[in-house]
Amino acid sequence: MSTEICKLMSLNQDKTNRRAFFVKLGLAGIGSVLVSKWMDKTSWAPNMGSTAKHLIIARDAYINRIKNSLDPEINVKARQGLPGKKFVLVVDLSRCRNARKCMEACAATHQLRPDQFHLNVLEMRDDEHTAPYYLPKHCQHCDNPPCVKVCPVEATYKRTDGIVLIDNERCIGCRYCIAACPYSARSFNWFDPKDAELYKDVPYNVERNVPQKKGTVTKCTFSADCLRNGELPYCVRACPNGVYYFGNLYEDSVTNGTTGETVKLSKLLEDNGAFQLLAELGTKPSVYYLPPRRNN
Amino acid sequence: METTFTGLQQQQKIDFDKMVTALTVVSRRKNKILEYWILFLVFCVGVGVYFYIKQLQTGLGITGMRDIVSWGLYISTFVLFIAISLIGSLTLAILKLLNQHWATPITRLGEIVAVGSLIGALLIIVVDMGRPERLWHIFVYGRLQSPIVWDIIVVNTYLIISLLLYYLPLIPDLHILHRRNLMGRGFKAKIIKFLTFGWQGTEEQNITLHKALHALMIIVIPVALSIHTVTAWLFANTLRPGWDSTNFGPYFVSGAFVAGAALMIILIYGARKVFLLHDYLRPLHFDRLGKLLVLLMLVYLYFNINEYLVPAYKMREHEKHLLDSLFTGEFAYLFWFSQFGGLILPTFLLIFKPLRKPLPLTIISFIVLVAAMIKRYLIVIPTLTHPFLPIQNYPEYYKHYSPTLPEVSITVGCMAVVLLVITILMKIFPVVPLYETAKEKGIPQSIINRTQP
Numbered sequence: 084m085s086t087e088i089c090k091l092m093s094l095n096q097d098k099t100n101r102r103a104f105f106v107k108l109g110l111a112g113i114g115s116v117l118v119s120k121w122m123d124k125t126s127w128a129p130n131m132g133s134t135a136k137h138l139i140i141a142r143d144a145y146i147n148r149i150k151n152s153l154d155p156e157i158n159v160k161a162r163q164g165l166p167g168k169k170f171v172l173v174v175d176l177s178r179c180r181n182a183r184k185c186m187e188a189c190a191a192t193h194q195l196r197p198d199q200f201h202l203n204v205l206e207m208r209d210d211e212h213t214a215p216y217y218l219p220k221h222c223q224h225c226d227n228p229p230c231v232k233v234c235p236v237e238a239t240y241k242r243t244d245g246i247v248l249i250d251n252e253r254c255i256g257c258r259y260c261i262a263a264c265p266y267s268a269r270s271f272n273w274f275d276p277k278d279a280e281l282y283k284d285v286p287y288n289v290e291r292n293v294p295q296k297k298g299t300v301t302k303c304t305f306s307a308d309c310l311r312n313g314e315l316p317y318c319v320r321a322c323p324n325g326v327y328y329f330g331n332l333y334e335d336s337v338t339n340g341t342t343g344e345t346v347k348l349s350k351l352l353e354d355n356g357a358f359q360l361l362a363e364l365g366t367k368p369s370v371y372y373l374p375p376r377r378n379n
Numbered sequence: 380m381e382t383t384f385t386g387l388q389q390q391q392k393i394d395f396d397k398m399v400t401a402l403t404v405v406s407r408r409k410n411k412i413l414e415y416w417i418l419f420l421v422f423c424v425g426v427g428v429y430f431y432i433k434q435l436q437t438g439l440g441i442t443g444m445r446d447i448v449s450w451g452l453y454i455s456t457f458v459l460f461i462a463i464s465l466i467g468s469l470t471l472a473i474l475k476l477l478n479q480h481w482a483t484p485i486t487r488l489g490e491i492v493a494v495g496s497l498i499g500a501l502l503i504i505v506v507d508m509g510r511p512e513r514l515w516h517i518f519v520y521g522r523l524q525s526p527i528v529w530d531i532i533v534v535n536t537y538l539i540i541s542l543l544l545y546y547l548p549l550i551p552d553l554h555i556l557h558r559r560n561l562m563g564r565g566f567k568a569k570i571i572k573f574l575t576f577g578w579q580g581t582e583e584q585n586i587t588l589h590k591a592l593h594a595l596m597i598i599v600i601p602v603a604l605s606i607h608t609v610t611a612w613l614f615a616n617t618l619r620p621g622w623d624s625t626n627f628g629p630y631f632v633s634g635a636f637v638a639g640a641a642l643m644i645i646l647i648y649g650a651r652k653v654f655l656l657h658d659y660l661r662p663l664h665f666d667r668l669g670k671l672l673v674l675l676m677l678v679y680l681y682f683n684i685n686e687y688l689v690p691a692y693k694m695r696e697h698e699k700h701l702l703d704s705l706f707t708g709e710f711a712y713l714f715w716f717s718q719f720g721g722l723i724l725p726t727f728l729l730i731f732k733p734l735r736k737p738l739p740l741t742i743i744s745f746i747v748l749v750a751a752m753i754k755r756y757l758i759v760i761p762t763l764t765h766p767f768l769p770i771q772n773y774p775e776y777y778k779h780y781s782p783t784l785p786e787v788s789i790t791v792g793c794m795a796v797v798l799l800v801i802t803i804l805m806k807i808f809p810v811v812p813l814y815e816t817a818k819e820k821g822i823p824q825s826i827i828n829r830t831q832p
Contacts, residue, residue: 120429199446203772233527254509265619360768
């Protein structure tokens with residue numbers, strides 16, 4: 084018994100064994116890199132193409148304008164809502180012809196890649212016997228927002244004026260908000276954002292959510308940067324068909340982005356039998372829809 | 380000193396020497412199988428690291444995840460690791476509190492599994508982050524309302540308790556190793572001596588240790604339950620079909636036991652073969668763990684029936700799309716394999732005693748473990764591929780999810796890290812508790828404390 088233990092305790096032999104083993108460990112490490120390289124013949128980066136060239140001239144002017152006009156405190160102020168406001172969007176589905184001008188304006192403003200949406204026009208069919216219709220789907224800026232609840236770092240937040248924003252400089256990229264959102268309204272920057280080079284020196288504005296940052300979540304802002312300047316959101320202004328009304332719930336008035344006509348919100352909703360998307364979930368959206376077909 | 384021993388003591392002395400040799404031999408002798416196993420794991424980790432660097436450069440787009448399926452293999456593997464970690468502290472703490480002495484030789488392995496898989500869970504959740512360099516934001520800007528923050532709190536609490544439950548019973552063993560110079564004489568011996576914290580095996584120290592362990596074993600039960608319950612709430616606290624379920628906490632906890640017990644059985648089989656511990660990890664352990672697995676699988680089956688049958692009866696519109704894809708659609712093969720092959724059939728087979736022998740039980744456990752991995756995948760992905768609103772204007776492949784090569788490699792790398800931690804902890808110190816086993820055999824402290832064999 085004891086001789087066996089003595090043999091086991093021969094430390095010198097132990098040391099050479101160990102040295103040999105560490106050499107092997109090193110070889111395993113080198114081998115793993117070589118095999119990985121062999122496995123990794125594909126380029127996993129996306130083929131984005133270059134939309135950059137014609138934008139380069141515009142870039143410097145744009146950056147200068149932003150730098151001069153942007154309030155350096157904007158990302159602090161953007162945490163508070165605009166006083167006396169509670170923004171609502173009304174979407175008249177009976178007028179939507181799927182022109183997609185709103186989507187184009189949105190994607191251009193928010194530096195979105197073609198497969199990223201802050202605003203997505205869906206072709207809906209409630210039942211196989213009913214006619215299809217188009218439904219522009221924004222972030223619903225819920226008053227009971229499932230996304231804001233789950234954020235571990237308060238990157239996404241709800242303002243007093245009803246807007247739900249996300250801070251790309253705070254976001255850790257856990258994507259819990261995407262999983263929690265029942266409207267699939269959020270998007271993630273899986274790669275470097277579109278035209279990342281162009282936007283490199285643009286100061287970050289939470290209310291515009293630009294420049295986008297790789298590895299963070301992005302979403303519809305209700306064009307909070309426009310609202311601060313007293314303008315209507317980009318999508319609302321871009322619509323050629325008069326689909327969108329936007330306004331302040333406290334003033335009970337909304338303005339049509341195409342016609343410029345201002346109407347009483349409560350009357351508009353009541354007269355047309357307005358509904359909310361997935362209202363049964365209790366998220367309390369700030370977006371109202373007017374049904375696709377009406378008699379009046 | 381030797382002269383005072385009686386015949387009985389002489390026998391005990393020989394028994395104890397044998398025991399020490401048997402239980403420490405693996406950490407001292409060159410072992411070919413173990414060496415190749417470690418090299419294989421290091422290789423897998425290397426491949427994982429290579430692709431993770433690539434992921435850091437390219438972005439998470441290197442994976443198969445996209446805006447619709449925004450959680451994938453990483454999160455399902457995270458859930459699996461959390462699940463596995465439950466077994467160590469919980470079942471074994473319960474078995475110990477219930478004075479099930481047969482379980483003594485496997486208690487330490489249970490803690491090793493818990494520590495290893497928790498490290499894996501913390502690792503893979505960082506891998507899943509889009510901005511891992513902002514991890515500190517959680518500590519600075521952390522919001523207590525977020526289930527992620529609850530998860531971080533309980534997982535770390537559980538990790539600390541598991542480390543203590545691993546380390547405290549190890550102190551007397553380290554003392555034995557140190558007294559016998561089994562850890563050499565140099566720097567390593569000094570560390571070991573430090574780690575014994577002056578343990579001498581006195582009556583007072585034994586009482587203190589016992590009290591501390593007893594308290595920890597009681598504390599660990601609610602903590603362990605809460606770690607998997609909170610992980611279930613990560614999903615259940617959303618409104619999504621398939622996740623929006625009040626059943627999710629206990630459903631996850633019961634499933635966790637099954638996965639953990641299966642991995643334990645496989646590791647015990649490995650330890651028995653590779654570490655030559657046939658005398659300590661006996662067919663009795665397999666038989667009893669087999670029975671335990673049957674019980675755990677029956678409980679899990681009950682929760683599965685609750686989880687799928689109740690929504691399937693109602694067939695609410697949004698749930699229907701999800702359930703159709705599971706029962707008859709694109710996930711049907713995986714779903715029915717995990718239910719029948721991984722749950723119902725093993726439960727039936729393990730009722731028969733011959734199938735609870737080491738080898739058949741290990742094979743069945745392996746199938747159960749694979750099914751457990753698939754089950755986690757089926758909990759995470761189908762719900763995401765079935766959102767409330769139609770998936771339109773996205774590229775066609777957004778509607779489905781298939782993990783990419785880098786993603787699989789990184790996941791395998793994380794699994795290899797878990798197995799590496801488990802293997803190393805099993806190797807460096809006796810995997811079967813020396814001191815406790817000796818105490819249970821009635822060997823007196825005077826013999827345990829002897830310096831040289």
